[in-house]
Amino acid sequence: MSNEPEISYADLIQRAKQQLYDSSETPRIDAEVLLQHVLNKPLAWLLTHGDQIAEPEHLVDFNALIARRQTGEPIAYLTGVREFWSLELAVSPAVLIPRPDTEVLVEQALVLLPADRAIKVLDLGTGSGAIALALAKERPLATVTAVDSSMAALDIARLNATTAQLKNIEFIKSDWFSALEGQRFNLIAANPPYVAEGDPHLGRGDLRFEPDLALASGADGLQALRHIIEQAPNHLEDNGALLVEHGYDQEDAVARLMDQQGLSRKRCFRDLNDLPRCSLALI
Ligand SMILES: C[S@@+](CC[C@H](N)C(=O)[O-])C[C@H]1O[C@@H](n2cnc3c(N)ncnc32)[C@H](O)[C@@H]1O
Numbered sequence: 001m002s003n004e005p006e007i008s009y010a011d012l013i014q015r016a017k018q019q020l021y022d023s024s025e026t027p028r029i030d031a032e033v034l035l036q037h038v039l040n041k042p043l044a045w046l047l048t049h050g051d052q053i054a055e056p057e058h059l060v061d062f063n064a065l066i067a068r069r070q071t072g073e074p075i076a077y078l079t080g081v082r083e084f085w086s087l088e089l090a091v092s093p094a095v096l097i098p099r100p101d102t103e104v105l106v107e108q109a110l111v112l113l114p115a116d117r118a119i120k121v122l123d124l125g126t127g128s129g130a131i132a133l134a135l136a137k138e139r140p141l142a143t144v145t146a147v148d149s150s151m152a153a154l155d156i157a158r159l160n161a162t163t164a165q166l167k168n169i170e171f172i173k174s175d176w177f178s179a180l181e182g183q184r185f186n187l188i189a190a191n192p193p194y195v196a197e198g199d200p201h202l203g204r205g206d207l208r209f210e211p212d213l214a215l216a217s218g219a220d221g222l223q224a225l226r227h228i229i230e231q232a233p234n235h236l237e238d239n240g241a242l243l244v245e246h247g248y249d250q251e252d253a254v255a256r257l258m259d260q261q262g263l264s265r266k267r268c269f270r271d272l273n274d275l276p277r278c279s280l281a282l283i
Pocket of ligand 1: 192
């Protein structure tokens with residue numbers, strides 16, 4: 001229980017904003033989101049109840065979250081949720097926090113996937129299930145196979161599929177294609193780890209708190225992409241497509257890898273910051 005003097009929600013937000021000033025670029029938004037989370041109320045409620053005095057137990061919970069945020073812990077891990085493609089996904093430190101840029105991959109996948117027939121889709125490295133769930137939701141006739149080598153990630157992805165009431169996804173623990181021998185798909189989508197080991201970005205911002213397995217991939221960041229692109233032709237149906245997310249500076253390397261496998265590279269798509277972000281190849 002808190003021994004703090006009484007404080008209104010508006011003053012609490014103001015105080016937290018100052019506490020977060022050095023550790024966050026969005027201190028007021030962070031404070032509001034964390035208080036909404038503690039109170040389990042929407043922002044509109046918070047804004048119209050600013051004069052209300054905070055309950056002592058809410059104060060304790062909120063102060064604990066602010067202290068964690070001051071160390072840089074991502075908001076999504078503090079609230080346990082992140083929105084992606086209008087799905088509210090549970091997230092934990094076992095999974096990458098889904099990025100808005102990955103919605104570009106989903107958009108392009110949907111251009112390729114017919115809505116009126118049964119098709120087979122593979123999501124490699126599903127993490128929270130972001131890509132698999134978005135595609136399963138938009139293409140109810142599709143069967144989506146979602147794989148990850150992390151059982152903890154698969155548990156989160158399964159939970160998200162259950163919450164979203166999506167039944168057209170199966171989850172498989174697999175080191176990339178290893179558990180999929182003999183299986184072929186109309187579309188293989190992947191957002192694999194693609195940061196070079198030792199890249200200084202791994203020690204900054206949200207990345208410090210996200211799983212290494214989801215981020216780093218060999219000395220050049222291309223280890224997973226190389227493996228996926230090499231193996232994809234063995235798992236694509238005739239006229240199948242491979243769509244992979246990659247680093248903004250990996251467009252040419254990915255194109256070369258696709259060419260080496262005899263895949264006809266169609267094009268590279270840009271993300272919300274207008275940077276090259278995902279590449280498509282057809283078999
Ligand atoms: C960049 S995260 C992508 C997560 C999710 N698809 C998304 O877009 O938010 C990469 C994922 O690949 C998984 N992964 C890493 N190595 C793997 C492997 N050898 N086989 C299968 N999955 C792997 C990680 O556990 C992680 O969930």
